[in-house]
Amino acid sequence: MSSHDTAVVTDDALAVLFTNAHTARSFRDEPAPVEQVRRAYDNARWAPTALNSQPLRLDLLASPESRQRLVPLMAGMNQDSVLSAPLALIVSADIALEKSMRALGAPEEMLQRLAGSMEMRQGLARDSALIQLGYLVLALRAEGLDVGVMTGADLPGIDAEFHADRPWQTIAVVCVGHGDESAFHPRSPRHDFDDVSQVL
Ligand SMILES: Cc1cc2nc3c(=O)[nH]c(=O)nc-3n(C[C@H](O)[C@H](O)[C@H](O)COP(=O)(O)O)c2cc1C
Structure with a gap:
């Protein structure tokens, strides 16, 4: 069997990250330690971002009081979560x-261009923060945590x-x-590879 026939990680690992993992919308009365989020971030930060910009920022609402401040700002269907x-x-x-x-080692010329263009900063920051959000979800799952975005x-x-x-955009x-x-x-269907791709 050639190395192309098997994944590098085990099926069990893929199940934790993808195939068996679901969006969680309600939770047991069991802690989710900040240390686990730190570890997840420490793994996810190595995944690529545009220009290595790493624009993701986090508020960890670990106290009930801080989450109470968030609840009225959530859509009704999301408040119970x-x-x-x-x-x-x-x-x-x-x-x-x-x-x-x-x-992070960005060239001075790039820093100057970014400083001069809010549009460029916003595009770069939002694109790469979104991709980092995806990495973080998988890293949290790797910690054995359930997540709901x-x-x-x-x-x-x-x-x-x-x-x-601070200039952080949620x-x-x-x-x-x-x-x-x-x-x-219940799991919703997913597109098949052949329906979403063309091999040229
Ligand atoms: C960017 C993003 C935004 C989402 N927003 C919501 C939301 O506001 N409320 C909600 O209940 N689920 C939300 N979801 C969860 C999706 O509906 C869910 O991941 C999708 O239906 C797949 O469900 P599954 O993970 O259980 O298979 C969001 C997911 C993502 C990635």
Whole structure:
């Protein structure tokens, strides 16, 4: 059998990350330690971003009081998820990302171009923060955590409540914990490879 016939990671690992993992919408009364999110981030940060810009920023709402501030800013159908989760993350894009990119080795010329164009900063920050959100979801699953990504929320309202002092634009809220029996909806179908691709 050639090396192309098998995945490098085991089917069990793929099940944890993809095939058996579901969006969780309600959670058991069991903690989701901040240390696990730190470890997940420490893994996910190695995945690629445009210009190595790494614009993802996180608020970890670890206290019930902090999650209470978030609840009224969530769409009605998402409020119970935040209420039941032991941890909620506000995932944001830093639109002043050029300030942190010098330490990441970005060339001075690129930093100047970014500093001069809000449109460029916003495009770069949002695109790469979204891809980092995807990496983080998988890294959290690798920790054995269940997650529910939600964009049904007043995202500018979340910025006003949590980011008045910093240039972070919220892109999603992620509930993190251990799903209870009613956490998961039945699996919806997925497109087949042949329906979404052309080999040229
Ligand atoms: C960017 C994004 C936004 C989402 N927003 C919501 C949301 O606001 N509320 C919700 O209940 N689920 C939300 N979801 C969850 C999706 O509906 C869910 O991942 C999809 O239906 C697949 O479900 P499964 O993971 O159980 O197979 C969101 C997922 C993503 C990736």
